[in-house]
Amino acid sequence: EADIYQTPRYLVIGTGKKITLECSQTMGHDKMYWYQQDPGMELHLIHYSYGVNSTEKGDLSSESTVSRIRTEHFPLTLESARPSHTSQYLCASEDSHRGKTYEQYFGPGTRLTVT
Amino acid sequence: AQRVTQPEKLLSVFKGAPVELKCNYSYSGSPELFWYVQYSRQRLQLLLRHISRESIKGFTADLNKGETSFHLKKPFAQEEDSAMYYCALADYGQNFVFGPGTRLSVLP
Numbered sequence: 001e002a003d004i005y006q007t008p009r010y011l012v013i014g015t016g017k018k019i020t021l022e023c024s025q026t027m028g029h030d031k032m033y034w035y036q037q038d039p040g041m042e043l044h045l046i047h048y049s050y051g052v053n054s055t056e057k058g059d060l061s062s063e064s065t066v067s068r069i070r071t072e073h074f075p076l077t078l079e080s081a082r083p084s085h086t087s088q089y090l091c092a093s094e095d096s097h098r099g100k101t102y103e104q105y106f107g108p109g110t111r112l113t114v115t
Numbered sequence: 116a117q118r119v120t121q122p123e124k125l126l127s128v129f130k131g132a133p134v135e136l137k138c139n140y141s142y143s144g145s146p147e148l149f150w151y152v153q154y155s156r157q158r159l160q161l162l163l164r165h166i167s168r169e170s171i172k173g174f175t176a177d178l179n180k181g182e183t184s185f186h187l188k189k190p191f192a193q194e195e196d197s198a199m200y201y202c203a204l205a206d207y208g209q210n211f212v213f214g215p216g217t218r219l220s221v222l223p
Contacts, residue, residue, distance in 0.1 A: 033210075040199055042215040043159075058210075090159065103149065104211060106159040 002027045006091050006107035013081055014115055021076045021110045023091035031094040032074040033104065036060055036087050043090065049074055050096075081114045088112070117142045119204050119214035127220045128192050136187040136217045138176075138202030148178055148185040149203040151213070159201070162187075172196070192221045 004025040013019055025032065030051045035043040045058030049068040063085075065077050074093075078085055091107040118141040128134050140146060150162040163171045165178040165185060176187045185202060202214040 040216070040218060043201070043213045045210065048210060092159075103161040103164065104151075108158055 004091060004093055004105050004107040006089075006110050008110060009108060010111050010113075012113045012115060015080075015082055017081050019078050019081055019112070021078075021089055021091075021112070023074045023076070023107060024072050025074075025091075025093040025105070025107075026072060027093060027095070027105065028071065029093035029095045029105070030071065031096045032068065033092040033094070034058075034064075034066060034074070034076050035090040035092065037090055037109075038087050046089075047076065081112075083114045086112060086114050117146070117204055117206070117212045119202050119212050121200075121202055121214040121217045123217045124215070125218045125220065127222060129222050130194055131191050134189050134192040134196070134219065134221075136200050136202075136219060138185045138187065138214060140183050140185065140202075140204050142183075142204060142206070144206060146204045146206055148176070149205070149211075150174070150176055150185075150187050151201040151203055153199040153201070155198070162200070192219075194221045194223060197221045 007022045033048045034046040036046050037043045044060035046060050047066040049055050052068055055066050068074055089110045092104040094104045120139045122137055148165040151159050152162040153159045174189045176185055178185050197220050199216050199218050201216045203211045205211045
């Protein structure tokens with residue numbers, strides 16, 4: 001079934017650890033996004049990608065990196081986790097062929113706690 | 116720069132009452148406007164978009180370019196409408212800008 005997946009759903013990790021949050025979509029969408037969202041609060045764009053080998057920084061500098069080696073996969077890496085990184089991370093994808101804007105489809109999110 | 120404002124962080128109404136969630140935007144071109152909804156323990160999902168001009172779950176939203184607004188309305192609120200609502204703006208081929216969100220609470 002076409003969907004967007006995020007793993008892990010929940011993660012508790014100690015300060016200084018390196019972590020990778022996984023995001024995969026089976027919808028064949030070209031654009032993908034990572035947002036940071038504290039519960040019930042606004043979304044902050046961290047990174048986005050127009051397609052394979054394309055990555056851009058968003059408005060929020062979260063000391064993270066992303067890669068887009070395959071269309072369906074857009075992992076987010078924190079090299080050294082800090083308590084300030086505690087938040088929910090949402091991955092989204094969008095079919096933006098022909099330069100038009102369509103709806104964004106969101107994953108279930110990863111709730112990260114850094115102790 | 117594109118900007119979306121939602122003046123109310125929390126809106127409480129009684130079941131059966133009309134509800135209006137406000138959204139204003141700033142953008143010099145012709146944006147596309149969306150409303151996204153996040154129910155408790157569910158994913159953020161599209162509710163409606165202005166170009167569709169349709170009613171979803173009884174909600175409608177009209178784009179008013181003169182007032183740069185895209186308010187979401189429903190004549191009779193239901194308890195299952197309680198959720199976080201986000202207004203979003205996009206320019207064709209560009210990124211979305213989400214508003215800060217309004218939490219709607221429909222009281223019995």
